[in-house]
Amino acid sequence: MTITVERGVTGKKTQAGPPRRPRDSYALFLLPGVLAFLAVIVVPFLMNTGVSFTDWQGVGSPGWTGLANYRELMDDSEFWASFRHSLFMVVAMAALPTAVGLVLAAALFDYVGKHFGSKTVAVLRACFYLPQVLPIAVAGIVWSWILAPTDGSLNELLKAIGLSSWQQDWLGDPDIALYSVMGVMVWVQIGFPLVVFMAGLQRVDPLLHEAAELDGAGWWSRFWHITLPQIRPEIYVVLTWCTIAALKVFGAVYVLTKGGPGGATNVPSYFSFTTFFEKTQVGYGAAISTVLTVIILALSLIGLKLQTRAEEGDGS
Amino acid sequence: MTTALRRYPVLIALCVAALFMIIPLLIVALNAVKSPTEYSQNGPLSLPDGLYMDGLKDFWERVDYSQKLFNSLLISGAVAVCAVILSVLNAYAIGIGRIKGRTWVLAFFVLANMLPQEALVYPIYYLSKEAGLYDTRLSVIIVFTVIQAAFGTYLLSSVLGQFPREIIEAAKIDGANKWQILWRIVVPVSRPTLGVLMVFFFIWTWNEFLLPLVMLISNDNQTVSVALGVLQGQRLMDATMTNAAALLGVLPAIVFFLLFQRTLTRGIAVGAVK
Numbered sequence: 001m002t003i004t005v006e007r008g009v010t011g012k013k014t015q016a017g018p019p020r021r022p023r024d025s026y027a028l029f030l031l032p033g034v035l036a037f038l039a040v041i042v043v044p045f046l047m048n049t050g051v052s053f054t055d056w057q058g059v060g061s062p063g064w065t066g067l068a069n070y071r072e073l074m075d076d077s078e079f080w081a082s083f084r085h086s087l088f089m090v091v092a093m094a095a096l097p098t099a100v101g102l103v104l105a106a107a108l109f110d111y112v113g114k115h116f117g118s119k120t121v122a123v124l125r126a127c128f129y130l131p132q133v134l135p136i137a138v139a140g141i142v143w144s145w146i147l148a149p150t151d152g153s154l155n156e157l158l159k160a161i162g163l164s165s166w167q168q169d170w171l172g173d174p175d176i177a178l179y180s181v182m183g184v185m186v187w188v189q190i191g192f193p194l195v196v197f198m199a200g201l202q203r204v205d206p207l208l209h210e211a212a213e214l215d216g217a218g219w220w221s222r223f224w225h226i227t228l229p230q231i232r233p234e235i236y237v238v239l240t241w242c243t244i245a246a247l248k249v250f251g252a253v254y255v256l257t258k259g260g261p262g263g264a265t266n267v268p269s270y271f272s273f274t275t276f277f278e279k280t281q282v283g284y285g286a287a288i289s290t291v292l293t294v295i296i297l298a299l300s301l302i303g304l305k306l307q308t309r310a311e312e313g314d315g316s
Numbered sequence: 317m318t319t320a321l322r323r324y325p326v327l328i329a330l331c332v333a334a335l336f337m338i339i340p341l342l343i344v345a346l347n348a349v350k351s352p353t354e355y356s357q358n359g360p361l362s363l364p365d366g367l368y369m370d371g372l373k374d375f376w377e378r379v380d381y382s383q384k385l386f387n388s389l390l391i392s393g394a395v396a397v398c399a400v401i402l403s404v405l406n407a408y409a410i411g412i413g414r415i416k417g418r419t420w421v422l423a424f425f426v427l428a429n430m431l432p433q434e435a436l437v438y439p440i441y442y443l444s445k446e447a448g449l450y451d452t453r454l455s456v457i458i459v460f461t462v463i464q465a466a467f468g469t470y471l472l473s474s475v476l477g478q479f480p481r482e483i484i485e486a487a488k489i490d491g492a493n494k495w496q497i498l499w500r501i502v503v504p505v506s507r508p509t510l511g512v513l514m515v516f517f518f519i520w521t522w523n524e525f526l527l528p529l530v531m532l533i534s535n536d537n538q539t540v541s542v543a544l545g546v547l548q549g550q551r552l553m554d555a556t557m558t559n560a561a562a563l564l565g566v567l568p569a570i571v572f573f574l575l576f577q578r579t580l581t582r583g584i585a586v587g588a589v590k
Contacts, residue, residue, distance in 0.1 A: 026413025026494065030421065033406040033465065040462040041428045044439035051438070058442070104330070111326040120327075126577060127334035130341070133573045133580070135523040137545030138565030142340050144548065145558045153343050153360040160361060187337065248432050251525035255545050269434045269526070276438045277530065289434040300430045 045293075052286035058276075062283065069287035078263060079288065082271040085178060089249050089267060092182035093189045094242035098235065100186075101193030104128065106223050108194075109201045110209075125198065129191035136188065140255025143184045147171050171257050174264040181256055181265050185249070193238045200234035201227065232310040240303025247296055268292045341566055348372060348563035352556045360555070375560035379543050380535065385568070387532075388522055388539040391453055391460070396518040398461040400510055403468025408498050410469070411476025412484065422473055429466035433526050441530050456531050456539075460524065464517040475509050476502065515576045522572070540565060 052069055056062030073079045113121045131139060146153045147170035155167040170180040204227060212222045228235075250269040253259055259266035259274070268288060275285035347360055351368040375381070406425065410418045440459060441450070449455040479502065487497050503510070528542045538546070544565045547553060553561065573580070 026409040026415050029405045029409040029413065029494075029498075030415065033402055033425075033469065036402065036458075036462045036465075037425070037428055040440070040459055041431065041436065041466075044436040044443065045431060047439040047443075048435050058438075104333070107326055107330060111323045112330060115323050116327060124330055124334045126573075127337050129580075130338060130570070130573060133519060133523075134566060134569045135525070135541040135544075137525050137541040137548070138562060138569065141544055141548045141558060141562045141565065142344050145555065145562065146340055146343065151360060151555060156359050156361050187340070190337075244430065248434070250434075251541075251545065254525070254529075255548050269432065272434045273437075273526070276441075282438055285438065286435075289432065289437075292432055293435040296430060296432055297427065300427075 048286045049290055051283055052290045054283045056283045056286075058280050058282045065283070069284050070291075072284065073287055073291065078266065078271065079268075081263060082266045082268045085265060085267050086247055088178055088182055089185065089246040090243050092185040093246035093249065094239055096186050097189040097242060098193050098238050101190055101197055101238070102228070102235070103223075104190075105194050105197035105201060106227050109198060110219065121198075125195065128194050131188045132191040134188075136251035137255050139184070139188055140252050143187075144171060144256050147180055147184075172261055174261045177257055177261060177264045181252065184256065185246075185252060188252070189242060189245075192242065196234050196238050197231060200231035204230045233307055236303060236307040236310050240300065240307065243299055243303070244296055247292065247299070344559050344562045344566065347555065348559040350556065350559075352554065355555055371556040371560045372564065375557055375564065378557075379547065379561075381540075381543075381564060383536060384538055384540045384543045387453060387537060388541070388568075391456055391528075391539060392518045392521040394457045395460040395464060395521040396514045398457065399464035399468055399517045400514050402461060402465040403472050403513065404498070404503060404506075404510065406465065406469040407472035407476045408502060410473040412479055412502065413494075418473075422470065425466045425469040429463070429470060433463075437527060437530055440527070444531065451532060451534050451537055453532070453537055456528055459527060459531075460517075460521050464520060468513050468517070471513065472506070472509065475506065479505070512579050515579045519572055519576070519580075522568075540568065 051062060053064060053066055054062035055065045055068070108121050108124060112124065134142075149155070149169040149172055152170070154170065158164060158166045168176055171177050208226050208230075209222055212226055217225070248269055249267055250273065253265055253267055253270045254273075257265040259270045269292065272285045272288040272292070275281050275288060279285075343360060346364055347355060348371060349367050349369065350358075350364045351370070354362075354365060354368070409415050410422055415421070444450045444455045449458075483501060483505070484497055487501055492500070522539075523541060524539075525541050525545060528539050529545065532538050532542055535543075544561050547561060548558070
């Protein structure tokens with residue numbers, strides 16, 4: 001590192017006058033970032049919030065209606081349904097992947113890593129992680145074809161193994177569609193917690209496990225009493241990130257079901273999208289997305305808080 | 317002996333689970349190389365008789381896939397580079413400059429990163445129309461540069477906060493100004509982290525759907541994700557076409573995955589806990 005320094009600046013002995021307010025002159029470097037943020041994030045966000053108090057339709061001048069949009073939301077069963085579906089998405093994209101990811105990561109780490117080598121671990125990990133790198137639109141195409149009612153691979157497979165009675169219109173039946181979308185999201189999401197947890201497990205002192213094993217602790221009890229508490233910071237990070245991702249889920253719903261059938265898989269982000277661009281009720285759409293934003297920011301703050309506490313409690 | 321007996325079932329179970337993860341992609345690949353007649357006769361689960369590439373070729377030409385690939389590469393590449401530059405500038409002021417109120421500045425960037433795009437999308441759509449940037453690749457590049465830089469600023473600020481001060485002090489004594497210190501010392505030394513960020517920004521932008529869907533409506537500007545998603549949403553494709561589309565969408569992702577696997581997995585670990 002020192003070599004780089006010397007090579008980089010040798011022979012540059014210019015202006016060494018006493019710098020005035022040396023700390024604040026760095027603020028200039030922040031200028032492009034702050035301006036860009038104002039233009040792309042702050043101004044649009046404030047506009048969106050402002051529009052949520054109007055009856056704007058995207059053209060003409062907006063009329064101020066105060067809290068009318070929010071009052072209407074309270075009575076809008078479509079709105080409540082979309083948030084109920086969000087909870088299902090949190091289960092599918094945060095709770096299940098975290099739980100399954102923990103067990104998979106620990107099993108890969110404890111058994112496969114120790115007895116079959118890191119190559120095997122890398123291959124298995126890559127298989128689980130692969131769906132994470134696919135564009136969600138592509139994952140949606142793959143699955144809507146597999147889950148198709150006629151000729152869909154899943155139905156064909158059920159027929160082939162003699163379970164024809166289990167065949168379903170996976171994405172077209174209002175009673176099943178939401179669960180099908182949930183299944184796809186578990187598939188998409190599982191690699192992320194797995195990879196984070198595997199990285200976290202490398203921090204855990206192997207001596208702890210060895211000592212517990214000598215004391216006669218089984219795998220589950222070591223998992224429960226040693227592994228879990230040790231990687232608690234990672235668990236909070238993963239839960240926070242995945243919950244936020246679940247609340248924002250859009251592409252999968254757009255490609256798989258378009259919110260249907262009959263609104264059975266509608267979610268807030270898709271709901272606001274159609275309200276903006278299909279119904280052109282911009283004011284109402286803005287109210288939906290503002291509520292979504294408040295929920296996401298609140299959850300993010302809780303998540304950050306838990307994470308900080310877990311890291312402090314860790315003593316690291 | 318007992319441990320040997322115990323670990324094989326675990327390995328087998330994990331292998332079955334891993335297989336389950338990639339089977340959907342394997343079936344897609346199988347069916348993308350089947351002819352329509354073969355597909356309708358034998359269904360989706362049979363092995364193909366031979367390689368039938370016309371489905372892929374038809375789809376490629378029909379959606380002008382070369383153009384879509386070019387658009388995606390251009391947008392994601394430009395965002396990756398610009399967002400890293402913007403992140404470095406921000407993080408330099410916050411992490412090394414330790415400007416006044418840096419905690420608040422950092423909180424501002426973090427919050428910006430957590431905002432759902434739904435709460436920005438209509439104003440961005442409207443403002444870009446006013447500015448004459450609607451339906452241009454530039455508009456998407458600008459927006460994602462800023463959104464990705466929010467995360468980059470957050471991550472890099474903590475990395476640069478631990479940058480060895482002696483190096484910077486030494487350079488100052490040698491008469492380097494802040495600009496020179498940034499480009500000749502901080503950037504070269506942090507190159508590994510910047511590389512990880514660049515890979516992430518590239519792939520994240522490649523996979524983005526909502527904003528490109530809204531902003532890029534003309535065929536010539538669409539990205540791979542948007543083109544495929546829109547076609548699928550319209551349900552105009554037959555089974556062979558769908559598989560061709562899916563396979564062509566999956567392939568670039570797999571190429572990036574193989575190229576960047578190590579960076580990706582390492583980067584997630586760094587990004588998550590830092």
